[in-house]
Amino acid sequence: MIVSLEQAGLAYDGGGEILTDVNFTLGEGEFRFLTGPSGAGKTTFLKLIYLALRPTSGRMTLFGEDVTDAPREALPPLRRRIGVVFQEFRLLDHLTAFENVALPMKVTGVNQNQYREDVRELLNWVGLGSRMDARPATLSGGEKQRVALARALVSKPDLILADEPTGNVDPVMGEKIMKLFVELNKLGAAVIVATHDLQLVDALGKKTMRLEMGRLLEEASPPSRKRRA
Amino acid sequence: MNSLTGLSGGIEETRRSDAPVAEHRFGKGRGQLLPRFSRAPLFPEAGSGGAPLTALIAVISSLAALSLAAFILIAVAAGQWTSDLKSSVTVQVKGSDIEEINARTEIAKGVLSGVSDVIGYEVINSDDAGKLLEPWLGKGNTNGLNVPALIELKITPAARTRITDLARRLSEASPGLVLDDHSEWNGRLAAAARSGQALAFAIFCLIMGAASAISIFAARAGLAANSEVVALLHLVGATDSFIANEVQRRFTLIGLRGSALGTLAALFILALMALATRTRGSDAGFLPRFAFGPELAVALLLVPLAICLVTAVAARLTVLKTLGETY
Numbered sequence: 001m002i003v004s005l006e007q008a009g010l011a012y013d014g015g016g017e018i019l020t021d022v023n024f025t026l027g028e029g030e031f032r033f034l035t036g037p038s039g040a041g042k043t044t045f046l047k048l049i050y051l052a053l054r055p056t057s058g059r060m061t062l063f064g065e066d067v068t069d070a071p072r073e074a075l076p077p078l079r080r081r082i083g084v085v086f087q088e089f090r091l092l093d094h095l096t097a098f099e100n101v102a103l104p105m106k107v108t109g110v111n112q113n114q115y116r117e118d119v120r121e122l123l124n125w126v127g128l129g130s131r132m133d134a135r136p137a138t139l140s141g142g143e144k145q146r147v148a149l150a151r152a153l154v155s156k157p158d159l160i161l162a163d164e165p166t167g168n169v170d171p172v173m174g175e176k177i178m179k180l181f182v183e184l185n186k187l188g189a190a191v192i193v194a195t196h197d198l199q200l201v202d203a204l205g206k207k208t209m210r211l212e213m214g215r216l217l218e219e220a221s222p223p224s225r226k227r228r229a
Numbered sequence: 230m231n232s233l234t235g236l237s238g239g240i241e242e243t244r245r246s247d248a249p250v251a252e253h254r255f256g257k258g259r260g261q262l263l264p265r266f267s268r269a270p271l272f273p274e275a276g277s278g279g280a281p282l283t284a285l286i287a288v289i290s291s292l293a294a295l296s297l298a299a300f301i302l303i304a305v306a307a308g309q310w311t312s313d314l315k316s317s318v319t320v321q322v323k324g325s326d327i328e329e330i331n332a333r334t335e336i337a338k339g340v341l342s343g344v345s346d347v348i349g350y351e352v353i354n355s356d357d358a359g360k361l362l363e364p365w366l367g368k369g370n371t372n373g374l375n376v377p378a379l380i381e382l383k384i385t386p387a388a389r390t391r392i393t394d395l396a397r398r399l400s401e402a403s404p405g406l407v408l409d410d411h412s413e414w415n416g417r418l419a420a421a422a423r424s425g426q427a428l429a430f431a432i433f434c435l436i437m438g439a440a441s442a443i444s445i446f447a448a449r450a451g452l453a454a455n456s457e458v459v460a461l462l463h464l465v466g467a468t469d470s471f472i473a474n475e476v477q478r479r480f481t482l483i484g485l486r487g488s489a490l491g492t493l494a495a496l497f498i499l500a501l502m503a504l505a506t507r508t509r510g511s512d513a514g515f516l517p518r519f520a521f522g523p524e525l526a527v528a529l530l531l532v533p534l535a536i537c538l539v540t541a542v543a544a545r546l547t548v549l550k551t552l553g554e555t556y
Contacts, residue, residue: 050464072469072553080466090461094273103271107467151465 001064002026002159002190003049008058010044018044020214022058026192028158031185033201034194036211042194045211046161049192050082051075063158080108083152083189087164089144091136091151097123098132101150108155115154122150142173149177153184160184162193166200178204271462271475272455279483282447286440286487286536287494293436294495294532300429301524307422314411314418318392320380323405327375330355334378336403341380344395346388353379377405437539444484444543448476452551459552469552477545484540488533496529 003026010019018041026032034042047053048060051067059068062078083104091100098119099106105115123132126146128139136144145165152160162181166174178193178200185191195201201208210217320337324330334352341347353361355378359371388395389410396408452459462472503521 052460052464076463076466076468079464084464090457090464092271092273092458092461095271103461104465107462107465107471109471155466 002028004061006059008055008060011056018214022216024216026190029188031191031206033206033208034192040211041214042211043163046163046194050084050161051079080155081158083157083160085148085152085162085165087167089148091144091147093136096133097128097147100147101154104155122154126150142169145169160189160191164195166197270479272458283483283487285443286484287491289436289440290488290491290532290536291494293433294492294529296429296433297528298499298525300426301528303422303425310418311415314415318382318410321407322378327355330378333403333405337380337406340399340402346385348383350380350382440536440539441543444540445547448544448547469549473545473548476548477541480544481537481541484537488536492529492532
């Protein structure tokens with residue numbers, strides 16, 4: 001099991017619950033779309049999974065390890081098995097495209113010689129082979145997202161999370177990126193993509209779950225969602 | 230995902246990617262790429278105030294070097310003074326006129342010749358002793374003062390324990406012969422030197438404390454300014470120790486740059502002081518010689534290392550503590 005949440009809830013100090021009684025499992029090689037209105041808790045849900053936050057109630061396991069109350073030192077090895085793509089890219093502006101993509105390898109202490117070719121190939125593969133030394137400020141939105149994508153993939157993650165990955169790119173690039181997630185899923189990575197783009201979700205025909213007011217209400221395939229609509 | 234091999238041609242090709250997943254060849258062309266990952270700092274330069282912090286560390290280092298130099302120079306000077314005083318005693322030969330002083334001087338020489346503890350002596354007659362007072366009284370103003378003659382004795386170290394016997398023998402030989410073993414002056418000098426050294430060391434410690442406090446504030450400010458970077462580093466699997474290493478590396482470099490500049494500035498100031506004391510002429514015989522000895526050289530070399538160590542360790546501990554509390 002990649003992710004398991006049992007009656008998980010999350011509340012900020014002095015505030016209401018952002019997530020309430022979430023029950024969710026994601027097995028190896030599974031693909032899920034996560035939809036829901038703005039403010040429903042999609043980003044918080046993903047933050048919980050990539051361990052930026054921890055549940056304040058219930059239980060959570062990641063790659064078979066209970067992380068509900070795991071010590072800080074136990075988290076980095078788990079985070080290295082997750083690749084995350086954000087709507088706002090979250091690239092380091094003072095580093096080049098190459099250095100941004102190589103970041104997950106650098107923090108693990110791997111020698112540059114061991115990953116240099118992987119980074120180069122990934123950047124070529126996302127169509128940025130000629131822009132390896134470019135800083136993010138000189139890249140377009142689509143190019144930035146492709147750098148962010150390469151960064152998420154460089155450590156060959158078992159789980160890929162994407163938070164509105166098509167939000168800041170044009171529709172054509174958005175479609176390419178979504179198809180890429182499907183392709184990565186075929187290679188064995190479990191994938192969760194949070195998105196507002198229901199057209200793309202329907203077009204790809206993958207399992208979908210919906211968050212509303214912090215509750216994971218349903219887990220349905222596109223046809224049933226269509227019927228309700 | 231165990232491998233990325235198998236990805237189709239690339240994101241540019243996904244428009245026609247109904248095509249089957251094709252082999253993606255990793256490893257081809259290895260070695261064609263020049264090293265692209267320089268030791269680029271993960272925290273941007275502006276984050277922890279590179280240039281202002283370097284300047285601040287330079288000032289701190291300069292003050293630390295000067296206080297340490299003061300500590301060493303006082304120790305060296307006090308050592309010179311006290312060792313000179315310990316190895317010699319002085320006989321004052323007083324009298325109502327020059328003739329009496331000269332007569333008593335002869336008596337004293339006779340006594341001293343029979344004492345085995347006296348290695349040698351040098352007589353400074355009344356006129357020459359008067360010249361020693363000229364810097365204070367003015368040239369020619371000592372005539373007719375009947376300044377006591379002085380006999381400087383070089384004695385064996387063991388003679389110090391029998392100094393009262395010698396004093397008694399001299400006073401018995403003539404009432405105007407007074408033995409001064411400088412012990413009172415020596416004690417005052419040693420106490421003053423100890424106070425000066427303690428003050429210099431206290432200032433040095435305070436300055437090192439200030440360097441540590443500056444590092445702590447700068448590291449906290451740097452982390453706060455780079456919270457997005459820290460969050461991203463955690464996201465991609467960085468440990469707190471990795472982040473602390475990055476910050477520590479940065480502070481070590483800033484510490485090295487700043488302390489090297491500061492120590493050079495301190496050396497320049499010390500050189501000016503040495504030049505000033507060297508050109509003081511006759512005063513140089515009375516005042517201790519300001520010189521760059523090996524102790525001072527070693528101490529000044531240690532200042533940049535100590536500043537680096539303090540700034541780097543303070544920054545590292547601050548980062549680890551802040552990450553544990555905040556992130």
